[in-house]
Amino acid sequence: MRTIFMGTPEFAVPTLQALVDAAHEVVCVYTQPPRPGGRRGKELTKTPVHQRASDLGIEVRHPKSLKSAEEQEAFAALKADVAIVAAYGLILPQPILDAPAHGCLNVHASILPRWRGAAPIHRAVMAGDPVTGVTIMQMEAGLDTGPMITFARTPIEDKTTGELTDELAEIGAQLMVGTLIDLTALHPLEQDDKDATYADKIDKAEARIDWNRPAGDVVRHIHGLSPFPGAWFELDETRVKVLRAECVEAAGSPGEVTDDRLTIACREGAIRPVELQRAGKPKMNLDTFLRGKSVAKGTRLA
Secondary structure (H helix, E strand, O other): OEEEEEEOOHHHHHHHHHHHHOOOEEEEEEOOOOEEEOOOOOEEEOOHHHHHHHHHOOOEEOOOOOOOHHHHHHHHOOOOOEEEEEOOOOOOOHHHHHOOOOOEEEEEOOOOOOOEEOOHHHHHHHHOOOEEEEEEEEOOOOOOOOOEEEEEEEEOOOOOHHHHHHHHHHHHHHHHHHHHHOHHHOOOEOOOHHHOOEEOOOOHHHHEOOOOOEHHHHHHHHHHOOOOOOEEEEEOOEEEEEEEEEEEOOOOOOOEEOOOOOOEEOOEOEEEEEEEEEOOOOOEEHHHHHHHOOOOOOOEOO
8 A cells, every 4th residue: 555654752663673574665755844952952863763764765754743735735745645654643634534535444452442542541540440452443632532443452460661661662553553454354343422421632741759659550660661651759858760660578668678688668559669769770680779778667668
């Protein structure tokens, strides 16, 4: 198929690569504009999708908006059979949605209509959902409201958002390629709006760990925000991110360190960090962290 690909982060790269590997003609890639980055925060950094498209020799466009008639005409002039969208980051106006012969198909990282919106993987982990997955849907003007074409499930278990994102990216890539093979034979299913939930964008204010919650909730909170933005507590006026943790048997006041292994009491039960990161330092396991910074039993964490 003659295809336009629209995506931005690392999550979208496997789908782009899978389309190329499956011999679809990707005539153009749309992605977010380069942003300041690098060590000094001043060098313009291409998005992961931009970098891969450049490596593949595909034309890349990065408009700041698709609302202008000029941009919409340039998009339509590509005469695509279909546009494939994966975490692009811009709202698609109706003329964009209508331009390809088969419209725009989205790789969405949840089983719709649960977790429509910006942060479906984070929210699924934080909510304690037992399973999540990927839905291929026909895009329309509403926020992730379009008809569902196909989907695939995977268990969440004790995976972090980072691990689950990588897994769902690969699932979505293969699901999209399979969908395109049978696209004209598939029958989209309308979503039931009464079952919809919304995955609001993650606010950094959510990242502080609340020890007054049950241990299971705290672990899900930690895993849901790992690796970014990272759930954190304060130790000696320094933020420490917890990137992975486990529930353990222990008792104490919420936020109290109950032993020399950094077991931390919650409202119910306790957790023990498995992987941590101090401000300005690389991530490390618990033993490495404690060798550099012992935390006495009885310490109260903020």
